[in-house]
Amino acid sequence: MSPLYGLVLAGGLSSRMGQDKAALTYHGEPQLRNAFDAVSPMVEQCFVSVREAQKDEPLRAGFPQIVDAVDVDGPAAGLLSAHQAYPDAAWLVLACDLPLLDRVTLETLIGVRDDQHVAVAYRSEHDGLPEPLCAIWEPAALEALARQVEEGRKCPRKLLINSDTLLLSPRTTGALDNINTPEERESVSRRLGGQMIRLDVEYFAQMRELAGQKVETVETTFGTVGPLYEQLKEKYGFPFEASRLRVALNGDFAPWTQPLKNGDHVVFIPPVTGG
Amino acid sequence: MTRFLMADAPVDLNGLRDGLHLAEAGGFCTFEGWVRNSNEGRPVDGLEYEAYAPLAVKEGERIIEEALARFDISHAVAMHRMGTLRVGDVAVWIGVSAPHRDAAFRACRYIIDEIKHRVPVWKKEHYLDGDAEWVACHHCQTAPRASDNAHDHGHHHHDHGSCGHQH
Numbered sequence: 408m409s410p411l412y413g414l415v416l417a418g419g420l421s422s423r424m425g426q427d428k429a430a431l432t433y434h435g436e437p438q439l440r441n442a443f444d445a446v447s448p449m450v451e452q453c454f455v456s457v458r459e460a461q462k463d464e465p466l467r468a469g470f471p472q473i474v475d476a477v478d479v480d481g482p483a484a485g486l487l488s489a490h491q492a493y494p495d496a497a498w499l500v501l502a503c504d505l506p507l508l509d510r511v512t513l514e515t516l517i518g519v520r521d522d523q524h525v526a527v528a529y530r531s532e533h534d535g536l537p538e539p540l541c542a543i544w545e546p547a548a549l550e551a552l553a554r555q556v557e558e559g560r561k562c563p564r565k566l567l568i569n570s571d572t573l574l575l576s577p578r579t580t581g582a583l584d585n586i587n588t589p590e591e592r593e594s595v596s597r598r599l600g601g602q603m604i605r606l607d608v609e610y611f612a613q614m615r616e617l618a619g620q621k622v623e624t625v626e627t628t629f630g631t632v633g634p635l636y637e638q639l640k641e642k643y644g645f646p647f648e649a650s651r652l653r654v655a656l657n658g659d660f661a662p663w664t665q666p667l668k669n670g671d672h673v674v675f676i677p678p679v680t681g682g
Numbered sequence: 683m684t685r686f687l688m689a690d691a692p693v694d695l696n697g698l699r700d701g702l703h704l705a706e707a708g709g710f711c712t713f714e715g716w717v718r719n720s721n722e723g724r725p726v727d728g729l730e731y732e733a734y735a736p737l738a739v740k741e742g743e744r745i746i747e748e749a750l751a752r753f754d755i756s757h758a759v760a761m762h763r764m765g766t767l768r769v770g771d772v773a774v775w776i777g778v779s780a781p782h783r784d785a786a787f788r789a790c791r792y793i794i795d796e797i798k799h800r801v802p803v804w805k806k807e808h809y810l811d812g813d814a815e816w817v818a819c820h821h822c823q824t825a826p827r828a829s830d831n832a833h834d835h836g837h838h839h840h841d842h843g844s845c846g847h848q849h
Contacts, residue, residue, distance in 0.1 A: 615732075679799070679803055682774050
């Protein structure tokens with residue numbers, strides 16, 4: 408197998424966050440440092456992927472860098488530039504906005520790597536598709552990505568979907584939740600700090616009968632409703648998979664990924680049967 | 683004015699109809715859903731509808747709004763019952779008036795289909811043998827909706843009712 412190198416992606420624009428995601432502090436360190444320190448002991452060499460304009464920025468300047476040499480929007484630029492610099496290497500690619508990432512998630516990727524697949528990736532907890540930015544890319548996958556980009560399709564995820572990718576189920580709930588907005592950051596910081604929030608969960612119909620109550624106050628450190636639902640499903644024996652439910656927060660439908668805050672009103676909506 | 687009602691008691695349907703009787707309208711369509719006396723071979727005694735009423739009204743108003751935007755209609759009103767209903771009772775009522783009949787028919791169909799897929803209401807059937815069960819969702823994978831064939835399908839962004847995550 409090809410030697411395994413590490414690539415921490417720090418070239419994003421952080422436009423939704425409004426400040427540099429690589430410099431945000433979690434666990435007492437800038438997230439770029441956390442990500443680099445997580446990957447580097449597991450690979451032969453480790454680099455930070457940056458854009459030309461970022462290479463002298465003080466935080467990034469402290470790491471071995473691969474500066475974008477391929478002109479394409481998005482993360483494909485970093486991947487293809489790394490491949491150009493070390494064409495024989497396989498790359499453990501990691502986004503720098505995954506503060507909940509844990510060691511077992513990375514170790515599992517490396518442990519299952521084989522000669523049969525051009526990439527190893529996790530299935531997204533949100534849509535079941537491969538997560539391209541916490542994944543191992545073999546040289547063949549990067550060559551294929553280069554061809555795909557030449558055809559005008561720059562999405563690394565699409566390449567993994569269309570390739571012989573070894574797809575894994577997530578090892579740790581939430582480990583690959585990326586943090587793009589100040590609200591998501593607040594929620595994850597709370598979770599890392601073990602800080603509880605109180606939620607009112609209201610139940611209807613079959614779920615109300617199984618829970619044996621109409622409204623329940625729940626204390627949790629979860630940042631989103633997904634893991635909360637799994638906990639309540641286990642507790643009350645709800646017969647619905649989360650994928651069949653919608654969620655309402657504070658009186659209107661909301662995405663499952665919406666960060667929770669103290670005092671939120673939560674309703675899990677099983678398949679409706681009106682009319 | 684409220685165009686979508688969640689009602690916990692029978693509603694004066696003639697009153698709803700009168701509100702739709704506009705001078706510009708040349709046609710009027712209604713759909714009434716009734717409680718029937720059997721379901722999948724089991725004799726039914728009555729039904730119970732439970733709703734997340736504030737969100738049901740919000741989503742129902744959105745559906746009416748969509749119908750007004752999509753079809754050349756004058757006005758539309760819908761009512762869904764909550765609580766205990768007996769065989770023969772009106773469970774859901776939709777009325778649409780329009781200058782011409784085609785839009786009224788299509789809008790009526792659109793509204794009932796969307797209600798069945800999106801409005802947070804749940805039905806519990808009471809059977810003659812004394813048993814009672816929450817009805818499982820049958821439409822999730824199977825039933826086509828009027829909107830699935832509508833020419834402007836692509837503008838309509840939501841998944842198939844309540845049966846999937848939205849992102």
